[in-house]
Amino acid sequence: MPDHAARETALFRPHARQVLADDWAVLTKHSFDLRRRDGSWQRLTRETYDRGNAACALLHDPARDCVLLVRQFRLPAFVQGEAGPLIEVPAGRLEGAAAADRMRAELEEEAGVTVTAMTHLFDLYSSPGTVTELQSYFIGTYAPGDLTGPGGGLQDEGEDIERLELPLDEALGMIETGAIRDAKTVLLLQHLALRLARSAAGTP
Ligand SMILES: Nc1nc2c(ncn2[C@@H]2O[C@H](COP(=O)(O)OP(=O)(O)O[C@H]3O[C@H](CO)[C@@H](O)[C@H](O)[C@@H]3O)[C@@H](O)[C@H]2O)c(=O)[nH]1
Numbered sequence: 441m442p443d444h445a446a447r448e449t450a451l452f453r454p455h456a457r458q459v460l461a462d463d464w465a466v467l468t469k470h471s472f473d474l475r476r477r478d479g480s481w482q483r484l485t486r487e488t489y490d491r492g493n494a495a496c497a498l499l500h501d502p503a504r505d506c507v508l509l510v511r512q513f514r515l516p517a518f519v520q521g522e523a524g525p526l527i528e529v530p531a532g533r534l535e536g537a538a539a540a541d542r543m544r545a546e547l548e549e550e551a552g553v554t555v556t557a558m559t560h561l562f563d564l565y566s567s568p569g570t571v572t573e574l575q576s577y578f579i580g581t582y583a584p585g586d587l588t589g590p591g592g593g594l595q596d597e598g599e600d601i602e603r604l605e606l607p608l609d610e611a612l613g614m615i616e617t618g619a620i621r622d623a624k625t626v627l628l629l630q631h632l633a634l635r636l637a638r639s640a641a642g643t644p
């Protein structure tokens with residue numbers, strides 16, 4: 441990733457940087473001057489957590505009107521009080537690869553699906569107050585014959601991922617009850633519902 445935090449702009453003047461942790465991801469404390477809207481400069485410190493960029497994808501089977509999701513244990517959600525594993529769309533870190541290529545590989549690894557038709561929607565910040573991550577969102581279709589592998593994730597990386605196929609309406613209902621509360625998953629399910637409603641109404 442280019443080092444934009446070292447760059448002086450009309451808004452931002454870097455002052456000092458300290459790496460607080462450099463292990464799984466990099467936690468950095470930045471000191472910088474920020475130009476306020478009245479033209480004055482203010483010295484600030486902020487921390488960034490850099491775990492690279494990521495991609496996520498929602499696959500829909502139009503014939504059965506169901507979606508392909510995964511369920512896995514997430515420690516940060518458990519720390520927050522989540523009782524069990526989280527239901528999510530397949531997703532993964534890019535590790536330097538192109539987003540579409542990495543996403544196809546993640547779909548194989550996590551959900552055992554070989555995807556043919558997939559469209560890039562947009563790139564969104566996951567949590568821009570803290571995390572540098574930009575996440576590429578994809579949507580696509582699949583059929584039962586595309587479920588060619590076992591999925592499950594990489595055991596030697598500690599992954600134990602369950603594949604779920606749910607009717608779209610049931611998945612949308614699970615957002616209302618709180619059974620699905622991973623933000624990227626909610627966003628993609630609602631995006632799909634909106635797309636299908638617009639296409640049924642003949643709206644482009
Ligand atoms: N050793 C170690 N491994 C970690 C750590 N954090 C995560 N891992 C492991 O690293 C792997 C990363 O798997 P990916 O599939 O590449 O990423 P992801 O965790 O699914 O990330 C996606 O989903 C997250 C949850 O919604 C998102 O936060 C993230 O942005 C991304 O979309 C997983 O095996 C995970 O357990 C850590 O601190 N240390």
Ligand SMILES: [Mg+2]
Pocket residue numbers: 530531532533550
């Ligand atoms: Mg993953």
